[in-house]
Amino acid sequence: MYVSVQLSDDHKSVVLLDQRRLPFHEEYIHFYSASEVAQAIRDMVVRGAPAIAVAAGFGIAVEAERLVNSGNYESYTKNLEKACDWLELSRPTAVNLSWAMKRMRKVLSSEWDSIESLKSAIVNEATRIASEDVAVNYNIAKTGNSLIPSKANIMHICNTGALATVDWGTALGVIRMAHMSGKDIHVWVCETRPRLQGAKLTTFELQQQNIPMTLIVDSAAGYLMQMKKVDLCLAGADRVACNGDTANKIGTYSVACLAKLHNIPFYIVTPLSSIDPDVLSGKEIQVEERSCEEVLRPSGESLVAPDSTPVFNPAFDITPFSFISGFITEVGILQPPFTWQVVNKWKEKLQTTK
Numbered sequence: 001m002y003v004s005v006q007l008s009d010d011h012k013s014v015v016l017l018d019q020r021r022l023p024f025h026e027e028y029i030h031f032y033s034a035s036e037v038a039q040a041i042r043d044m045v046v047r048g049a050p051a052i053a054v055a056a057g058f059g060i061a062v063e064a065e066r067l068v069n070s071g072n073y074e075s076y077t078k079n080l081e082k083a084c085d086w087l088e089l090s091r092p093t094a095v096n097l098s099w100a101m102k103r104m105r106k107v108l109s110s111e112w113d114s115i116e117s118l119k120s121a122i123v124n125e126a127t128r129i130a131s132e133d134v135a136v137n138y139n140i141a142k143t144g145n146s147l148i149p150s151k152a153n154i155m156h157i158c159n160t161g162a163l164a165t166v167d168w169g170t171a172l173g174v175i176r177m178a179h180m181s182g183k184d185i186h187v188w189v190c191e192t193r194p195r196l197q198g199a200k201l202t203t204f205e206l207q208q209q210n211i212p213m214t215l216i217v218d219s220a221a222g223y224l225m226q227m228k229k230v231d232l233c234l235a236g237a238d239r240v241a242c243n244g245d246t247a248n249k250i251g252t253y254s255v256a257c258l259a260k261l262h263n264i265p266f267y268i269v270t271p272l273s274s275i276d277p278d279v280l281s282g283k284e285i286q287v288e289e290r291s292c293e294e295v296l297r298p299s300g301e302s303l304v305a306p307d308s309t310p311v312f313n314p315a316f317d318i319t320p321f322s323f324i325s326g327f328i329t330e331v332g333i334l335q336p337p338f339t340w341q342v343v344n345k346w347k348e349k350l351q352t353t354k
C-alpha cells in the first residue's frame, strides 16, 4: 500500500509519493530541507489539506536535523521559526498547514535544556501530528459510515483518500468504511479539472480497494442528479469557517448547488483540524490562485487552448453553509457555529476518551 508522506528513519529527509506521477507511476522523492518541502507542497507533489500539514511538520523535523550543529540555541530556534513561516506560506487556503505550524512553534517556544532535546521534541511532535491523523480519519470514517445507506450512489469531488492524508482519508475514508461494511456502494468520481485529482488519484485509490466507481466529467454532475442517480454527495474541506462556509476544491460549490436543487444530501467530511473559528465566514478565506499552465495544459504536454489565452485558475471555491447538510467529523455529525469554545470542547472530550 502506498504512503503519501513519511519521515525517513534518520530524520534527514521527508519522503513523498509524487502524486503528479500517479496513477501510472508510483515514485517516491526525498526532500532534505524545509524549503525543499515547501516547494514540494507548492508544486503539489504532496497535496490534500491533512497531508500537506503532516509534510510541513516533517519538513520542520528535517530542518531541525539539518541545522543541529549550525550554531547556538537562539539561532537554531530562529532558523526553525523562519522555516515554519516558509512552510505556512506554501499554500494559503488549507488551515491544516497553519494549524500544524502553530503546533511546531509551540514546541519551539517551550524551554528545552539543549538543542538535542529541542530537536527530539520537534521530531516527536511532527510524528504525533502524523499518527493522530490516522486515528482521526478512522473515527471520521466510522462516524460517516452511519449515514451511508446500503447500495448508495455517492458523488465525490477531488481526492480525499489516503493520498490526501496519512491513511484512510476523510470523505473517501467514509466511502472505504461503507464498502468494508458490505454496503455495496458505488461512487461517481468527478474528474476535478484542472489538476484531475478525481480522474488520476481517486480512481487509483478506489481501484486499489475494489470499490465500484464511475468516472465522470465535472459537468455531468447535474445530469446524473436530474436522472436521480445520486443518493448523496461527500466532499472534503480545506478550511471551514465559524458559520460553516467551507473552502474546498474548485467545483465543490457547483456540486453543492446542484445537490440542493435536487434535494440530495451534501456532506462535508472534515477533521476538526480543518475548522478555523478565527474565520467568521467564507468571505474571509483566501482562495489560492494557481498557474494558467494547469488549465492550458491539463496533462502537462499539449495545449487545450491558444497559448496566449487569458486564464483564471482558482484552486478552491467557497460553499455557503446553507448548501451543506452537515459536517462529518471524528467527534460526530456537527452543525455550526464552530466557535473556539465549541471546537475546544470537542477536542477536550476527545482527549478524555483516549
Ligand SMILES: CSC[C@H]1O[C@H](OP(=O)(O)O)[C@H](O)[C@@H]1O
Binding pocket: 047, 048, 049, 050, 158, 159, 160, 161, 164, 165, 169, 170, 171, 197, 235, 236, 237, 238, 248, 249, 250, 315
Ligand atoms: C482531505 S483533502 C482536503 C482537500 O484538499 C484538496 O485540495 P488539493 O488537492 O488542492 O490539495 C481538496 O480540496 C480536498 O477536498
